[in-house]
Amino acid sequence: MSEIVHFAPRPPIQAPSGGSRGLHIVANSYQIKVKISIFQYSVHFEPLLDSQRERKRRQKIIDRLIDESLAPLRCVFDNTSLYSFGSPLDNVQFQVVDTIQGKKQDFTIGFELVRESNPGDNSFPLQQLNVLLKGVQAQNGFVQIRRDMVHPANKQELPKYRLEIWSGTRFSIYLSQKGPMMVADKIHSILRKDTVLDFLNKNDGIRREDKVESLEGMFILTKHGDNFLTYRIVKVLTDQTPRTYTFMRRAGKDATVQETVEQYFKDCYSITLKPNQPLLLCMATGSGGRVFKITASSKPVAIPSELAFMTGIPEEFHSDFFAMKEIKDRIGSSPQERKRQIEDVTRTLFQSPQFPQSGIEAISNTMVPIDARVCAPVVLRWGGNKQEEVRNGSFRDSVTRNTLIAPVALQKWLLVYQKQDERNIAQFMDALRKVAKNPQLVANPDKIIVDNERTFFDQFKKDFGPQYKDHQLVIFILPKKTTTLYRNLKQHTNCACGVMSQCIISKNIQRINLSVISGLWLQIVAKVKGSCWRIQNPTWVKQNPESTKKESGGVMVCSIDVSRSMKKKQSYAALVASYSNDMTQYHLRTMILKGRQELLTERLDKFIKMSIELYERENKAPPSTIIMYRDGVGDSQFEAAVQGEYNMILKGIRDYAPQPVYRPQTAYIMVNKRINHRFFTPNGDNIQPGTIVDTVVTSPLYYDFFLVAQSVNRFTTALPTRFVVLQSDLKWTNHQLQDFTYQLCHLYCNFPGAISLPMPVQVAHKLSLYSQDILDGKDSKISQLPFIF
Template sequence: MEEGRVAPRGRGAAALAALLKQKKEQQVGIQSQVPPQTSSISTEEHGVPEPVAPAPRGRGASLLASYQKKKEEMQQHVGVQPVTSQGEAPKPKGRAAMLEKYYQTKLVGSAPESTSSPKSKIEEITKKIGEITTEDEALETMYYRGTTGKELQLSVNYIQLNIQKGGGVFQYEVVFSPELDAKSQRYELVNKIMGDLKTVKVFDGGSCLYLPQKFIDTQKSYDMNLTNGDQAVTVTIIFKKQKRLGDKDCLHLYNVLFKRIMFVLLYTRIGTNYYNTEHKHIIPQHKLEVYPGFVVTVVDRESDLLLCLDTQHKIIHNQTAYQLLAELKCSSDARNFKENAYKSFLGMCVITRYNHKTYIIHDILWDVTPKSTFPTHDGRAISYVEYYKNQYKLDILDHHQPLLLHRKSVTVAGSLEKEDRMICLVPELCYLTNLTDAMRNDFKLMKDVAFFTRITPQQRRLALRTYIDNVRNSERAQELLSQWGLSLAAENLGLTGRQLETETIIYGNQITKSAGPSADWNRDLGNNPVLMPVDIRNWVVFYTHQDTQCAREYANHMQRLSRSMGCHIAEPRLEKLPNDQTQTYITFVKDRLDKDVQVAVFICPSMRTDRYSVIKKLCCAQFPVASQVINARTLSKPDKVRSIILKIALQINCKLGGSLWTLRFPFKGWMICGIDVYHGAQNKSVCGFVSNLNENFTKWFSAALFQSKELGDFYQMAFTKALEEYKAHSGSYPGKVIIIRDGVGDGQLDHCKEHELKQFQNVLKAFQFETNICFVIVQKRISTRIFHSVRNGQVENPPPGTVVDHTITSKYLYDFFLISQNVRQATVNPTHYIVLHDSCNIKPDHIQRLCYKLCHLYYNWPGTIKVPAPCQYAHKLAAMVGQFVKCQPSPELATKLWYL
């Protein structure tokens, strides 16, 4: 992306001398109005003859003609009579044309009335790039757009939200004294107060009240009584401010309004989304129910306000938490029952069908039962049995069952801090949600669930149109929208995107193959040698007696595959274990592994988390060696055994420091850092940091550290070590640093920029480097969906390399959407990239192409992945350390991909 410059020689030097002379004459001509006594003294007055450059020819003549053409354009801007040029320059296109119009508005300040005014030119630009208020913002928005690639006709799951001109919004704050916990009670009192006011209102159930007209000037208090009870409540309504429809501050109003519309359309709120509980899909063989629904969000984008609408599904079990507790009690002894219950319930999400609310289980209260009492607002004590009988007409059968605890942080009125509140739940009334790990490993179950949850692009767009039709056909929904001056477009939003060029994969012996239209090179990888093979001369295979045949066949296959991979694989040392106990693995690893062993392979009869964790901890921390754990069932498929063992062999090659393939990168001296965080139990997190060590991105440095609170200064330590390792492998420090941070939400962007970015800048200052930084945020869990429009009005998934950097991007951020992976089933999920900071001044085309290239370099998959490879490596590293190793890995493995 950056090209070096070479000093001109021969005719080029002569042309350069002529250009410099003409530039000097031009400067003297511009200063012709300066009095003669202050003008520059020529060299001839001092007796020094001025050198005369020979007339340029060939390339020098071309350079001179190009310079004259640029000089004529400059003279036109400053009012000098232009010199007649030979030929006309090509007209600018795309962003260059917009830039030219912008600069014309800046330079032509006193244009005659017959020409367009600067204001009208800015308006012409803003029609193309969205509503922008200032010239600088127009230029900045144009700069954030790329131009390369093939144009695609796309559509998205956004619906234009039309706003009536001249409308307004008045915001009020509602304060209840004493504080009311139940939203229904707050709604009741606000409805009583606003009953006499013949106007529409939007109340969020908390403290925000919106009206289309002014109600009071300052504040007003009302003394009210609840219908069910004698409790007196003082409600104070305070005027906050007036807003204009379309302002960014009105997003909360619009989201509350569309939540009400979902209620009008008979959708039930479960968690944060809305589902159709009347049209649920029942899977009786697995005791599951699937609720279809929508994620509805109003967002402020480059093309003004849009309604983002995405289909969602909620999986509800027919089994209650009480039934799961009974199964655990029957399947385990008394000593392990509580331990197994904790493992099963902590972090689980349950739903209470009497109010359709979801809760995360944080603890099990073994000493609290439904017979226990709790205080009410009026100071009385009531048992859980009585409470559910009076409030929901529900009878609790087992009065001795333990209760489940959910902690909820709530904002207290008059305080900026939040306080924790405990909610006790009865297992009998709690139904399990989502899928457990055991269910996810059940192929038949996942196939049956996917029949209802995997939605194709065509089905997803049909759901969008159905929602639009339901809103337009509902009189109540139309009334709610029109009262606030809003209306929905008849179709989802269409736009144009770009498809980046197909990349070329480089294998061993400089063999190059195209990644293909689907960005998949699985077949080519098996038919070509790897880029950097590693000979395996000393390795060990551990196995039990029942897997003796699998171990021998595996060793033979590995040796036969060595020729196709381009390396030598010796015969392994086979170590038979007497049994499958965890302590046996520990003993054999300590006794049979020495410093000369390159890799240890474990063939296990079944997959157990505790055994896997012990093996990884031994091989990654105590005895640093590359390790591979294989399930014996995986090797028992004759028709697939070769491809399976090939993938295992490729993984081992990477764990030993080798590499499989690479791409062409048109730059040198860049360091790419990937960051991701694994969040474990009890607020313990593991941060993974990965950075490249060479210029073709085939070797990586990895670091992981446990954190209980903030990340602190970990980035500084990891980045310092990464710079030292980069210099050791490449011979010099990097010229540019690109940091790609995964797992940051919109609400954390400011914290990330103020806290995390400064750590990298402080390290560079300490090294006294002038290296520039580009900080990029990657977001995977988004609701945006992009469809590729094909003939006959059908839509499908866009091809890999699709980029969208306008219309649905933010007005206030440098961002774009990229689809890098190929998806054959369901709907592809794009990745959102936000360039949070860029002192490298990388062009949008280059940063988009760089991110797409990096999606080709994940060695665990012969194809493109969803995020850049450094982020995926950091994710695998953090998850491996946080879930299984649970201690600091050995520094000897820091320059190898041991966690694949």
């Protein structure tokens, strides 16, 4: 039996003090009342279907059972439990027949009541009501794309880019300190006007094999009859066509008929398909519509590629400034407009005749008011012992007028570029020395000149000999932003050579923009282990009196993030820990986790031990406080995360030095950036950077708080980040922890302003994506660097 996990308690509410102040705001949440009971059943198969590889078969069988035998009850199956809304099951045992690979198999399926949850119960599974809310939206014409419900009528055309933007609303029910609430937010989905077949046949220089590989895991949209349907591509069947692929179609209650995809679409939808086209083996997405018989079943289906419309922004637009700007302008809205849209669509939902089927009742149709707090201004330290306050989340002017606090001279470096860029190199060097504010910081580079884009990587790889292996940095001037070339260069320099690299596009040195070059210089300084600016170390960090080993009086901030690959069915974990006292230099590690798992089960203790040892070498003493900001874990996994990862962190500390010789204060904090909460001033403006929300909409189960750190323009709504303190033996006040977290958002040297995440979280986030997209699981020889770009 696993141990009972006790989470960190929420500290008492403090009045604003020490330079902070109070603020009255509203949140996009509405108080509701639950009006429906939920019955949870465990599901038993005889013979057993419990292995991981049989999960899809279990889901398919139960979904069919819900459709054919449990109606008119509203039920949903999450592959672990069956939930019945409103009424219990009349029958708890069924006999079903399933066919796999042409063989029929009989199953006995039993349902055992685990829990009956009634309105007002503390353990009521509120999240299950989100399924009913999606069902209400589906009845009103909304279509589910991934997790979002969007409406075909609410679309904007971008004919120049062959794109459509569909808008919708995301509703979610959660438990707050004030009871059940519903949060509402506007969302958008990008749909392409080109089909998968158009994409495969397009003559754009990309190999067809690479295109096929990129399609796996992608979400598509089709229209069958009167309904829009969305699917996720499991596999591209390049060896099958609509004329050759057959499947068994139900022709009556007990009869089936074998039919080709070509004949099926001709008979059912009067569509004549192109005979020679690949098919897409897909799974239907979403379960909300299924409760009300809106969407297709969950068994795999073969979709003709000419009927599958792609979703998401095409990759070639990512480097197109004008395309991305127009998309952003169409999607973006001012906070006043966003607030008005949320209020209008929520009011419409509450007045909908289908709304009672959601199982909830609105107590109020106005956004909930909150008393928030604005952190004290952050003080940044610059060169020449200068200090400046950051009051609006941005300090671009401070970068311009101040020198960096600890720049490192770029003395031994390599510049790689095409012959055609030779005429621009002199002005590029002049601009680089100008933004460095000290010409002696930038020495003349060694050079490798390549012939053209096609031979860029091969020539560099051939000419990059041992004489360059001890260089501080390699700067590539690329002809254009090409994913393949960028990946090859980064893999070779990081993995094969162990040398830091930096890329810049040729057009940015043809017409010098000092703002771009200034940003480049900040990245260079960070990559050669310099510091651009610093925050003031928190004065409240003290040595634990129980430790007998001398400590530094500083903080080691750590982070973990995991990115999950849809294509390879594995995860890429990034672990980072600061080793400099100013928290700007980081020790890094990457790991591959099989099966797309999210939690680390090994090697974290060794990483923590190594990080403490490195910190001690740099600072002559180990840290007095160790704080782990853990990104990418949902509420349902909090207990497992504490039992696994947090205990490994404590083991790593004990492996470094046993208690009571060394006993630093520790905290384990979850970070959630994909949230639906938005905050506004009462008149609809953005709230100030540094605003903390730790009442009303926060959880009654955990110590959590929301932070809006970054400054945004008046046409964009600020995005908050949620922090959940799962474990902590810090002797800090809650305001000190919140203020320190806000200060860490100012350390990211790639942007002269506060970002939405603390520095270590941003480092881990970028490194996990870098490991997945660029390194592709290969081991980098660089284990210490500020961050990956």
